[in-house]
Amino acid sequence: MVKTQQVRAQPALLRRTREFIARSGLLVALIVLFGLLAIFAPNFLLPTNLFNVLRAVAVNGIIACAMTFVIISGDIDVSVGSAVAWSSSLLGILAITLKIPLLLAVGIVLAQGALIHMGAGFIRVRWSIPAFVVTLALYISLSGMAKVVTNAYPITPFPESFSFWGQGYVLGIIPVPAVLMLITIAIFQFLSTRTVFGRSVYSVGGNEEASRLSGIPVGRTRIIIFALSGLMAALGGIIISSRVMAGVYNVGQGLEFDVIAAVVIGGTSLAGGSGSMIGSFLGVLFIGLLSNGMTLMGVPPYWQEVARGLIVLFAVLFSAWQKPIRK
Amino acid sequence: MPPILSLHQVTKQYPGVLALDNVDFSLDKGEVRALLGKNGAGKSTLVKILSGANQPDSGEIRIDDKPVSIPDTRAAFDMGICTVYQEMSLVPGLTVAENILLGRWPQLRLGAFSMIDHAKIRKIARGALDQLEVTLNLDEQVSRLSIAQQQLVEIAKAISFSPRVMVLDEPTSALPAGEVAVLHKVVRRLAEQGHGIIYVTHRLQEIPRVADTVTVLRDGKVVGTIQVAEATPKRIANMMIGADWQPTEWGAKSNPGAVKLAVRHLNRKGWLNDVTFELYGGEVLGIAGLLGSGRTELVRAIFGADAIDSGEIQVNGTIVSHPSPNRMKANGIGLTPEDRKRQGLILPFAVLDNLTLASLNRLNIHGILQRQRAQGLAMGMVESLSIKTASLSVPTGTLSGGNQQKVVIGNWLNTQPDVLLMDEPTRGIDIQAKEQIFHLVRDLAQQGIGILFISSEIEEVLEVADRILVMNRGYLTHQFRRGEIDLETLMTLVMEEIGHGQDTASTSPASVAAPHA
Numbered sequence: 001m002v003k004t005q006q007v008r009a010q011p012a013l014l015r016r017t018r019e020f021i022a023r024s025g026l027l028v029a030l031i032v033l034f035g036l037l038a039i040f041a042p043n044f045l046l047p048t049n050l051f052n053v054l055r056a057v058a059v060n061g062i063i064a065c066a067m068t069f070v071i072i073s074g075d076i077d078v079s080v081g082s083a084v085a086w087s088s089s090l091l092g093i094l095a096i097t098l099k100i101p102l103l104l105a106v107g108i109v110l111a112q113g114a115l116i117h118m119g120a121g122f123i124r125v126r127w128s129i130p131a132f133v134v135t136l137a138l139y140i141s142l143s144g145m146a147k148v149v150t151n152a153y154p155i156t157p158f159p160e161s162f163s164f165w166g167q168g169y170v171l172g173i174i175p176v177p178a179v180l181m182l183i184t185i186a187i188f189q190f191l192s193t194r195t196v197f198g199r200s201v202y203s204v205g206g207n208e209e210a211s212r213l214s215g216i217p218v219g220r221t222r223i224i225i226f227a228l229s230g231l232m233a234a235l236g237g238i239i240i241s242s243r244v245m246a247g248v249y250n251v252g253q254g255l256e257f258d259v260i261a262a263v264v265i266g267g268t269s270l271a272g273g274s275g276s277m278i279g280s281f282l283g284v285l286f287i288g289l290l291s292n293g294m295t296l297m298g299v300p301p302y303w304q305e306v307a308r309g310l311i312v313l314f315a316v317l318f319s320a321w322q323k324p325i326r327k
Numbered sequence: 328m329p330p331i332l333s334l335h336q337v338t339k340q341y342p343g344v345l346a347l348d349n350v351d352f353s354l355d356k357g358e359v360r361a362l363l364g365k366n367g368a369g370k371s372t373l374v375k376i377l378s379g380a381n382q383p384d385s386g387e388i389r390i391d392d393k394p395v396s397i398p399d400t401r402a403a404f405d406m407g408i409c410t411v412y413q414e415m416s417l418v419p420g421l422t423v424a425e426n427i428l429l430g431r432w433p434q435l436r437l438g439a440f441s442m443i444d445h446a447k448i449r450k451i452a453r454g455a456l457d458q459l460e461v462t463l464n465l466d467e468q469v470s471r472l473s474i475a476q477q478q479l480v481e482i483a484k485a486i487s488f489s490p491r492v493m494v495l496d497e498p499t500s501a502l503p504a505g506e507v508a509v510l511h512k513v514v515r516r517l518a519e520q521g522h523g524i525i526y527v528t529h530r531l532q533e534i535p536r537v538a539d540t541v542t543v544l545r546d547g548k549v550v551g552t553i554q555v556a557e558a559t560p561k562r563i564a565n566m567m568i569g570a571d572w573q574p575t576e577w578g579a580k581s582n583p584g585a586v587k588l589a590v591r592h593l594n595r596k597g598w599l600n601d602v603t604f605e606l607y608g609g610e611v612l613g614i615a616g617l618l619g620s621g622r623t624e625l626v627r628a629i630f631g632a633d634a635i636d637s638g639e640i641q642v643n644g645t646i647v648s649h650p651s652p653n654r655m656k657a658n659g660i661g662l663t664p665e666d667r668k669r670q671g672l673i674l675p676f677a678v679l680d681n682l683t684l685a686s687l688n689r690l691n692i693h694g695i696l697q698r699q700r701a702q703g704l705a706m707g708m709v710e711s712l713s714i715k716t717a718s719l720s721v722p723t724g725t726l727s728g729g730n731q732q733k734v735v736i737g738n739w740l741n742t743q744p745d746v747l748l749m750d751e752p753t754r755g756i757d758i759q760a761k762e763q764i765f766h767l768v769r770d771l772a773q774q775g776i777g778i779l780f781i782s783s784e785i786e787e788v789l790e791v792a793d794r795i796l797v798m799n800r801g802y803l804t805h806q807f808r809r810g811e812i813d814l815e816t817l818m819t820l821v822m823e824e825i826g827h828g829q830d831t832a833s834t835s836p837a838s839v840a841a842p843h844a
Contacts, residue, residue, distance in 0.1 A: 196690075196691045199687060210672055212632070214684040
């Protein structure tokens, strides 16, 4: 019996290899991009530059993890940019204006991030409102709330020690945000592949009705996914606050679309049911390397935006071209 | 006068099935012909050939005695054959008038620009509705209409093509009893206006009201065409079934145990009327009923997949309040749904994932999946149900229908249920797979599981069930033990229509007796 299992376990390995090859379109693109930048972008290969890239993509990477779950489940969350801004503002108000101990303030910000999104998830589930609409409403109101509490002024100063989370280094060279991102990715990778919750996310996105009829708590799963999205956005807001050492009402603006773009480039289907954390990580890296390289080569920022947009389009076209066209 | 439409020696072969076997058929002007036959008798193939969706392998179709070929649906329209399908093809967000002329909206040209000519759309649509002598608000959104009204819009759409022959494919299967009469009136009116009408149906009772003649198909052949006056339910059932059919005797007798599931006074407006019955451990309880009889709604209600208006569900003697699939699963009930592709499986997912979908909540320690155990459980199911699959990791969608169905059943067996509700487990699978499912159902009952078995094929219900409940328009109308009823009688009971004047008491047995009483 044990033996049969081992014999049958072989194809699972094969399948994973095949999945890897399917994913490797992006990996190959990443390597090619890396090679091109190494040749053409001045100072690209310097370790400090490469670590800077990791730091620059960290917040997007962290939020992309939760966004991957959201998109696998067949939903979308456009509110994360505003949630980052709101969390940064709230942290400033709590820790600086109200003088609440920093650690407690951080805890409160994380908790409210999860709770507000949980509420949005509940509305999504209870009244079957499309996630896009619910999170669009959340996006607008959180952006407004951030301005309400800060009067649209940055709130300073945080205690000097707080800078560690956004600007500090581990082992003298690895940026702390990058470490936080890698830990987050590891946790989400584990969640998505090894836990009942993670498999439920895929099931719910793959076929909601079949999942419901198999007794999977579809609503609860969706609400938890939303809570995770809010939690990661709040964490992102805290890291950015530490980087700029202020509670700022407009940080993270437009970040939601970079994150969604990275997840889509990473091979997660907007139709739901499939996708992976590693893919999203590669997607985030790809966009990060591209931006960094273009900056090093002196491409004007506005043109960089145009290029990023085209990359998303090409990535999606590429994956559509890979798959056989279904009837 | 030559017939308006005739078929000569029409044959259509599908892989493994002779769907139509030298069919001769003719229809006169002003005639309403009811077309009957069991599932798979060839009705839908005939409809598809007339609508241009399929081409016959051999034979000839004549319109007004002139041979024609119908290469596609457009050609069918042009030749004056319009088909109205069971599934509606209306756009819910558009108005009645816009739907009637869907895809053919007249335009007003203003130089280089053009816009829709709404006045003209309304005029043509009005004409079509007037011909049916029905009144509908032309500017109403179709989504706001009742199903019967939508059906009328569908027919008006067909009429606007000025067809000579109209094919109605089970037009009443989705209609509430009260709205059927309106449709029948419209059909008779169209016949009086000289259209030839082919009316596909399962309901015997509506034949005398709507049809002039009846053609019965069996195994792709025309069994016969008779006048409606001769078409007694008994005779039609006999024509549909053919030679004497006997269910296989099962060697092992069932040995019913305690009541596993008790359903009391279940009501859901429009679907379930005071449904009361009991299911014992170790028995197979068959439900015989047509599509739309409420059989699927019944099992979904028991499983908590749809809300009920009132009633009580007891599992192992305890009332389950606020039933939901999750809660019912926890109480030991499983449901293999009617539509395995949409409701039972996540087709792109691996066989392993689909076999453990319902048991994920037991295959973990503190939320972390026990992959070895899941693998073992799935492997065990593949072996015990002999599921033919290359490995546990291939997408379930690549399996054959029968094997997919086994995956759905295995998914639930992995939860170790006390009761399994099986909604059409044999739909769309081959004979051999069917036999395997029958044996499996009997085996499971032997192991003490209570099984509720639904099938559109009445023979199948007779074949596997220890007890049979007949369901009709949301009522349980009769119950029989194995051997108490023959196929012909059961088929007549299933196809008989319950009028909407009948009261609950006379149509619903107050309670269903114990099988071993």
